[in-house]
Amino acid sequence: VNLDLTKHLTPLGYHFAPDPSSQQVCTIGGNVGNNSGGPHCLAYGVTNAHILAIEVVLADGEIVTLGGLDAEPSGYDLRGVFIGGEGMLGITTKVAVRITPNPSSVRTLLLSFDTPRDAAATVSAVIAAGIVPAAMEVMDQGITIAVENYVNVGYPRDAGAVLLAEVDGLPDGVDIDAQRISDIGREHGATDVRQAASDEERMLLWKGRKTAFGAVAQIAPNYYLHDTVVPRSKLADTLEEVYRIADEHDLAVVNVFHAGDGNLHPLLLFNGQEPGIYDRVHAAGAKIVEASLAAGGVLS
DSSP states (O other): OHHHHHHHHGGGTEEOOOOOTTTTTOOHHHHHHHTOOOTTHHHHOOGGGGEEEEEEEOTTSOEEEEEOSSSOOOSOOHHHHHTTSTTSSOEEEEEEEOOEEOOSEEEEEEEEESSHHHHHHHHHHHHHTTOOOSEEEEEEHHHHHHHHHHHOSOOOTTOSEEEEEEEEESHHHHHHHHHHHHHHHHHTTOSEEEEOOSHHHHHHHHHHHHTHHHHGGGTOSEEEEOOEEOOGGGHHHHHHHHHHHHHHTTOEEEEEEBGGGTEEOEEEEEOTTSTTHHHHHHHHHHHHHHHHHHTTOEEO
């Protein structure tokens, strides 16, 4: 399991950088199959950047090793081709991962905004300022309330959206970047900026973000999750279109997403026992995908 690997490595000064929201339950093999990302892929890259070699059983039963542990292998990058193949190219039986040194300093900020548009604009402004945080995640009010009900760590229930931003590296540089993000947030309408005071508080803030999908069970028994990527400059407009589409189909929607790289995760909430509900849910889902593509985005 992904998180088990990082827990084992942390006392040794290392971790496995890909950290999907399902980190507590997803496996390294599953990460390879899906080329999984996660909040910290903004700075560190998705799974493909952290796999050195894989042992694979091909369809005819042949066992091969793709990639290598020493120098960069010559020829075609068959390791890279296989990662993200979702099991269609063979079965992974062993994985050699690249481990990442733990940063010497980490700062985690929680910025509150009146609207998701203000939070999205802040994300674009931070990147435009030349800052590449380890992670930048946005949650709208509906999902923030559900998360706070679960973790009780101080997420603001009255904020229209929150931005969870993390910077890591050398202490002096981290302090400078954290201050710059705070300033940029306030310039774009942040009503409150809070910095985690301890590692325990920081981990609780991330626990809230990474258990968001499960927390929506407080709102509705079923959800339909989408996963598209749009240019950061189109985040705010696409979000507003997502809300409009949900209203048009008489559905509730909450948004929690990897804002730093424009990766949207709209969750359409519903009760599967309601007659005809799946037709509305699928229709709304199709419109959300179309809106993302029209904004210059892609399926992630």
